[in-house]
Amino acid sequence: MEEKMKEINSMLVEIYDDINHIEEYTIKQGAFNDISITEIHTIEAVGMYGSKTMSEIAQALDITMGTLTTAVDKLIKKGYMERSRSNTDRRIVNVSLTKRGKLAYRIHEKFHMDMVRAIMKDFTPEEEEILLQGLRKLNQHLKDIYTPGK
Amino acid sequence: MEEKMKEINSMLVEIYDDINHIEEYTIKQGAFNDISITEIHTIEAVGMYGSKTMSEIAQALDITMGTLTTAVDKLIKKGYMERSRSNTDRRIVNVSLTKRGKLAYRIHEKFHMDMVRAIMKDFTPEEEEILLQGLRKLNQHLKDIYTPGK
DNA sequence: GGCAAATATTTTGATAATCAAAATATATAG
DNA sequence: CTATATATTTTGATTATCAAAATATTTGCC
Structure with missing residues (x-):
């Protein structure tokens, strides 16, 4: 039991580090090598539609709006997103992805999907279901011990 | 299939973020609230013994030595580690943990173990095994597509 | 034995990501 | 129509990071 726990822990730590490195590396190699992981995540948070x-x-990124303002400034300059004031409430700024932003979004999405595909490889449908349930539980458990912004 | 993959992906992303937040939060609340996650990881890399x-x-942290120099400077100032020149090769600097550093190490280690314990608590042995298998596969996949330092 | 090349580390000068608090602009409520 | 609330940006600071230059020491070789 203790052994298995240690293995799971070191798996998690290794996976965590590797994902970081690979995500970074993949971006640097790819077609969009002028943006960082952080910037990709900002693009992700803006979303494909609307x-x-x-x-x-x-709120989605759990950063202050000051931080976001500068992040969006740079991403606009690089051609990944655009700003527009809301017509109904002039205080509100709407941010959306450009063509280039959407393309970057899709490429990053593929990276994630490939990762999931690798996990699922050789799993039977039952195993898949069990894994999913396990992850749901883990996710819920983590939410229970800490809720962001609270 | 596509649906299930998407759910697994978003679970993984959420879990990843939550672990980050919880780790950060736990440190800020604890007895060693003068250090960051990054600093805890530096302490971890120095290790308990010798x-x-x-x-x-x-190399372990995958950062440059310049970055490490400043990190170690600060951790020494805060009393978590110490430097000493090797006697056999005066170019080499040996870094080791102080009592305080070791205590921080143990507390962080406990945090990890508690987390894994919490995860496992709700799992049946079958789920546990499948989760572990999934993690092993993911880990291998990540190693296959990218080897740090190469 | 002494100099050139290699090795280990630190210093320097720069950038990215972040925050809290102050400033600005607009909307809403009484 | 004014005071308060809300949405965002600006300001001034800190931390983590890198690449390249500088420093100190060791090793290899004539």
């Missing part, structure tokens, strides 16, 4: 407000994005 | 050279630590 637009999001600054507040929504900042 | 000492490590700057090169070894930098």
